[in-house]
Amino acid sequence: MTDKTKPGLTRRRLLTAASATAGVAVGSGAITGFPTIWAQNIKDIELKHAGQPVTAIQAIGDQATKDLGFKVTMQAAESADLLNRFLTQANQIDIADVSLPYLKYLVGRNVLQTMPVAKLKHWDATYSLFTASKYPDGRDASKQGIAPYTVLYATDASGSKFATSPTDFITSMPSITNADTLGIRPDLTGRPITSWADLIAPEFKGKAALQDNPTVGVIDVAMAVEAGGHLKYVNKGNMTKDEIDKTITLMTEIKKSGQFRSFWGSFDQSVNLMASGEVVIQSMWSPAVTAVRTRGIPCIFQPLKEGYRGWGYQLGMMKHLTGLQLDCAMEYVNWYTAGFAGAFVAREGYYSAQPENAKKFLSTAEWDYWYGGKVAAEDIKDPFGKVMEKAGRARDGGSFEARMGNIAVWNSVMDEDRYLTRRWNEFISA
Numbered sequence: 001m002t003d004k005t006k007p008g009l010t011r012r013r014l015l016t017a018a019s020a021t022a023g024v025a026v027g028s029g030a031i032t033g034f035p036t037i038w039a040q041n042i043k044d045i046e047l048k049h050a051g052q053p054v055t056a057i058q059a060i061g062d063q064a065t066k067d068l069g070f071k072v073t074m075q076a077a078e079s080a081d082l083l084n085r086f087l088t089q090a091n092q093i094d095i096a097d098v099s100l101p102y103l104k105y106l107v108g109r110n111v112l113q114t115m116p117v118a119k120l121k122h123w124d125a126t127y128s129l130f131t132a133s134k135y136p137d138g139r140d141a142s143k144q145g146i147a148p149y150t151v152l153y154a155t156d157a158s159g160s161k162f163a164t165s166p167t168d169f170i171t172s173m174p175s176i177t178n179a180d181t182l183g184i185r186p187d188l189t190g191r192p193i194t195s196w197a198d199l200i201a202p203e204f205k206g207k208a209a210l211q212d213n214p215t216v217g218v219i220d221v222a223m224a225v226e227a228g229g230h231l232k233y234v235n236k237g238n239m240t241k242d243e244i245d246k247t248i249t250l251m252t253e254i255k256k257s258g259q260f261r262s263f264w265g266s267f268d269q270s271v272n273l274m275a276s277g278e279v280v281i282q283s284m285w286s287p288a289v290t291a292v293r294t295r296g297i298p299c300i301f302q303p304l305k306e307g308y309r310g311w312g313y314q315l316g317m318m319k320h321l322t323g324l325q326l327d328c329a330m331e332y333v334n335w336y337t338a339g340f341a342g343a344f345v346a347r348e349g350y351y352s353a354q355p356e357n358a359k360k361f362l363s364t365a366e367w368d369y370w371y372g373g374k375v376a377a378e379d380i381k382d383p384f385g386k387v388m389e390k391a392g393r394a395r396d397g398g399s400f401e402a403r404m405g406n407i408a409v410w411n412s413v414m415d416e417d418r419y420l421t422r423r424w425n426e427f428i429s430a
Contacts (some may be wrong), residue, residue, distance in 0.1 A: 045070035045328050050077065050085060050336035050375065051097025054287065054348060055176055055313060059383065060341050068335055070328050076265060079213055086111060094329055096316040098172055101215050101413040103151040103314070107162060107171050112316045113160035114169040119330055122337040125354040127404075130174040131166075144221065145237025145410030148174060148312050154255050170426050172314035174353035177347055179308035179403040182220075183274055183284025187298045194286055195229035196220075196306050199281060200251075205258050209273050212263035216411055216425035220283045221251055227306050237412035239366070241419055248423045252430045263428060267291075273300055287314065287349035289396065292387050301396035307408030308397075312353065346370045347383040351400060373399030 049056060053076040061072040075093070077085060083102050085093065089330050092112050098106065106112055117123055124410055133141045133149035141147060153163035153168055156173050162171070184193050189204070199220065212216040222236040230250055254260075261279050264270045270288045273279040275297050284301065292299035315336060317329050335341075342352025342360030347370070352358035359367050368374040373395060380389040389395075397403045414420055 039069055040329055041324055042068075042070040045325060047072050047094040047201050047325070047329060047332055048075055048092065049073070049095040049097065049332075050075040050093045052076065052099075052315065053078070053263040054081065054285075054350070055097050055345060057344070057383075060336075060344055063340055064332060064335055067340075068328070068331055072332060078218045087090045090318050091320050093318055094321060094325070095332060096172075096318060097175070097313050098316045099150055099394075099411065100146045100148055100312050100314065101411050102145065103171055103316075104413040106316070107151070107154070108160050109318055112159060112171060113319045113321065114154045114157055114171060115173060115317060115330070115333065116157075117170060119334075120170075120173060120337075121334040122357060124391070125337070125357050126174050127177075127353050127355060129404060130177075130353055135401075139405070140309070140429065142307075142407050142409060144235050144408065145310070145412035147310075147410050148177075148314075152314075172316035173337060175313050175315050177310070177312040177318075177351050177353055177404065178286060178349070179310050180283075180285060181304050181308050181397070182302050183270070183282055183289045183292075184300050185274060185277065185280040185298060185299050188277060188280040192219055193281065193302050194305055195227045196223040196304050199224040199283075200228060200254050200259060200350060202257070202259075204281050206261055207278070207280045208260050209262045209264055209270070209279045210260060211270075211283040212428060214421050215413055215417075216311075217263070217283065218247070218420060218424060219409055219411060221247060223309065225250060227304075231294060236409045238248070238414045239416065239420070241416055244416060244420050244423055248427050252427050255427065255430055285349075286396070290349055294386070294388055303397045303403075307406045308403060309409055309411065310404070310407035341348050344383050345380065347388075351404065355400060369395055370402040373397075373402060 009143060010278045049061060049072060054078040056074040058074045064072040082206060086096055086106055111393045128136055129141050130148040130152060133147055135141060151162055152170055154169045155161045155163045155167065157169050159171055173204045182199060210220060219236060224234065225231050225247055226233055231246055233239060252314055262273055264273060269277055270284055271291045272321065273282065276293045286301045288300040289299045315333050321329050336358065337354045339357035339361045342354055342358030346352065346358055346362060357373060363376040366380065369376045369380050375394045376389055376391050378391050379387045
């Protein structure tokens with residue numbers, strides 16, 4: 001995990017901001033070139049990384065600790081609790097693993113500080129879908145919902161506002177992404193599933209489930225409603241009040257008919273609903289589908305003709321970081337995007353925003369399966385060595401390009417978010 005451009009020099013020894021004399025913190029700019037002092041000073045530093053349970057994994061923090069020389073600890077929490085912590089306990093967190101919609105809540109609230117693009121070692125390795133809202137082949141990416149590009153750049157170093165075009169400062173560093181669709185039990189659906197509309201098809205009454213998070217669940221609902229020909233949205237990721245009202249009215253009728261078996265709020269709940277057979281079609285994450293299959297139960301992360309719902313996490317640095325701790329935080333962001341963490345989460349089923357860096361830490365068979373969409377040449381294991389897929393099986397949805405290249409809408413916080421949340425809660429409790 002070190003740069004080997006010069007014998008004996010590690011990446012952190014080459015940190016340009018690492019300037020110190022005895023008793024002077026690195027980053028002061030006084031004197032440069034004292035790696036021994038840097039190593040001595042950082043040994044008592046601890047960075048606290050808060051994020052979702054699927055990414056804030058201590059094994060990643062342990063590897064970072066080993067490679068960087070200072071301590072990284074992980075704090076995992078689910079969506080609503082995590083956002084609340086970012087807003088109310090910001091001084092107890094150093095690195096925020098922020099989902100794209102949450103940046104709408106955090107930027108301008110004096111919670112995060114910007115990162116200078118010039119200090120990001122793996123900026124050029126970051127997928128163009130994030131940095132330019134374009135695919136490598138030149139196609140424009142979907143602008144529905146909160147596309148990564150729209151919350152990436154800050155107008156200036158203060159980070160108080162989003163910029164509409166590239167600048168020298170970013171609000172947070174793209175790290176993890178994926179494209180979600182529906183999970184199904186092919187042995188129980190009775191027919192092929194090809195459209196989001198099947199989520200609300202009457203034949204699956206009592207056997208369908210939704211995420212209960214309004215910022216995510218309503219996007220799945222909108223995909224199903226539009227696919228079924230009930231409504232046509234201008235932007236499914238930013239509905240008007242009228243569109244919200246029509247959607248909730250329709251979905252309340254569908255719910256009262258007995259369509260939904262459950263509304264889930266966690267990864268484990270989604271796995272158990274599908275594994276038990278109580279549900280045969282539902283909102284689902286790709287690793288949850290794989291978790292069901294590891295129990296020997298048929299389950300598919302089903303590609304659908306209307307496309308995927310995209311999402312992403314970005315690493316944000318909290319406002320309180322200064323001096324040596326800030327220098328260490330920048331080193332950690334550079335380490336995180338260098339490949340080890342990206343390969344780790346790839347083995348869960350997620351993608352790195354720096355895919356070519358993740359490739360360096362994956363075997364050829366792993367890369368071909370997770371990113372290439374190819375049939376597994378050997379058994380595929382999760383990050384902890386447990387077999388997830390047997391040799392001979394291809395990943396649902398195909399390659400990285402096929403999945404991420406077919407995003408219809410991104411997870412979102414809408415302009416009418418408060419109104420939507422109130423109406424969504426009415427729908428859930430109806």
